[in-house]
Amino acid sequence: MPVYVENRQIVVPGDPIADKNRFTVEGKVYERNGKYYSKVLGVVFVDRDSRKVNVVTLKGKYIPKPGDVVIGKVVEVGLTNWIVDINSPYPAVLPLTEVYSKPTSIARNELSKILDVGDIIAAKIISFDYARDPLITIKESRLGKVKKGLLVEVSPSKIPRVIGRKGSMISMIKEMLNVDLLVGQNGRIVIIGDDKDRVELAALVIKKIEREAHTSGLTDRVKEFITVKLSQIGGGD
């Protein structure tokens, strides 16, 4: 039997997943003596048609990846940079040179006027090589200080499910609730909207997705959940 698990099966570290060269095995696995084993407490997705197996972790810290957009919190103001908590074992460094597209002259002790301790920012990981802390930038549009919104935190491994295939889940939430979502790959999401009830409902939805991320039929259930809750709110308090 080339594959030892079923679709959506929960696996623990050391569980055999598949034999090598029979299926394409991706995700949190390791190889030993021609067989793949799970590295984590995770859920397996098996696609027998495309002969692909993928092991996704159910929990875990965010490990920075260049190109990722993350939501960070400034924890330290330095002389030429800021230290930013990105919900990772590796704190991020935002150099002064990565704030403005054009060269600007800022007095060294004026950094806190741009970004101060406690500020929430949307940033992008420029580089990370384990030997040094990750470098981030806020130069691009849509990045920078987040001035308003509700911050929600979920396990980083659930973010793909919040976004959904081709963004289907996140589009649905945005449309149905008329909110904007700033999604960080590091598990942090900022919900921006004028209607307080809908913003809070969006937070509830995200938590529901986190809890049920490993189940099937989630998109439909979430749609129903929002519909039901909206009718409750719509009815007035």
Place this chain on the structure above:
Amino acid sequence: MKGNIKLIDENGKRVDGRYPNEMRRLRIEAGVLKNADGSALVELGNNKILVAVYGPHEAIPKYVAEPDRAVIRCRYSMAPFSVDERKSPNPSRREIELSMVIRQALEPAVFLNEYPRTMIDVFIEVLEADGGTRTASITAAAVALADAGIAMRDLVSAIAIGKVDGRLVVDLNGIEDQYGEGDMPIAMMPQLNYVTLFQADGVFTPQEIEEAFRMVSDPIKKVYREQKKALKKKYEEVVEEVEKNE
């Protein structure tokens, strides 16, 4: 250590009614703490052991960090009220040694090089002790590490073999540990079949060492099954709930 207590009676039963190859009742719960990244509660007989895993996180102090891997900081501690005579909260030499051997029992299972320059904390608190706390601690710690989403080659499952009234028995309880002739705690990575903890006190013949490894095989498998069950439980319950409502 030796006493005049009869530890195995004429029917071959031990002081708590068990047969030589019987384990005590084992109950494992994963994800019991909100604050910890991973956690587990293990009840083995009267033992109650709580483990919290924090990490991987930035190494504290920074100079203990290793450039190419994570460092595990393990603390085994017994609560003052966990034993008959109150135990001072200060770390004893025994707790320091156990903190180290438990850490060394878990390290082979963790993919430490996936988290360079970080630290993984394993905090073990023995809330009630009744023989076999180090094996129960390892069992709990492995669950807590997996619960935290930390990459591992395998779980680590542990149980102690002992010698009472000249016979080898599985899973010594407190009385057997105190009055018996030997205690041999063993931890293994059950799927990979590697031994990560192996100690003994008391006197064993060379053949008894071999016999001990034969005896330990089934109990280790049993511990492993319970660990797996505990880890999967939370997620499988969600699936059940979801399917029930459809």
Place this chain on the structure above:
Amino acid sequence: MSEAKSAGVLSLLKRELILAGLKRGEREDGRKLDEFRNIEVITGYVGKAEGSALVKVGDTKVLAGVKVDVGSPFPDTPEMGVQIVNAEFIPVASPVFEPGPPGEDAIELARVIDRGLRSAEAVDLSSLVIVPGSKVWTIFIDIYPLDHYGNLIDASGLAAMAALLDTKIPSATMENGTLKISEEKKPLPVNTRVVYVTVAKIDDYMILDPSFEEELAADARVTYAINEDMNICGIQKGGSGAFKVKELLDARDMALEAAPKLFEKLPPAGKA
């Protein structure tokens, strides 16, 4: 990098060199995989101690001293003397030892030596009672590595055992409510002798009596304490690696085979 840290790190190149040698069946100092280094045991090195021994295993040097004193027994063993083993990894012995109270390695070593002696009942603790329940002899065994070139456990075990065999204690009696300690000393009653044999694992190779660098290259080690009946009176696996069951049993056999040579180096046990 501090000197301590760099001395404790083995370069990959060095490790490969060691492995290449092991493949050929030889070690850096020319030994076979199951060969001990040259062992020397000198008893009575420290005159002020009741017993002492300086042990050399290759370049590793360990000094053990025994001091005795009158003390109280443990509450649960009122008719037994007290044995306390301590080890200090003094900075003199190695750049990897930092000054300070015993760390986990020193504590582990002391407890492993203590357990081996205790399980075998090497020291006849029941003959060390002066007044049952209130006054007994306390035997302090202090282990001081002087030069760490690998395998401190086995060398310390020899030193501790030899020091105990060298120990002479006075006799003590209670006379009219005061403790009287004799001038004359007699040998400490020792029931049996214990030796410790450590096997280190480097990849798939099992080697006896690892040197300092072999220890750094090793994935793990296992120590077997063996008594004169050739039974096992203590086991300790150490290090962050793992063993196959077969490897642990092979190590057991290697230890049993090496034990007689270690016993030969110790003075004989003579009861009081």
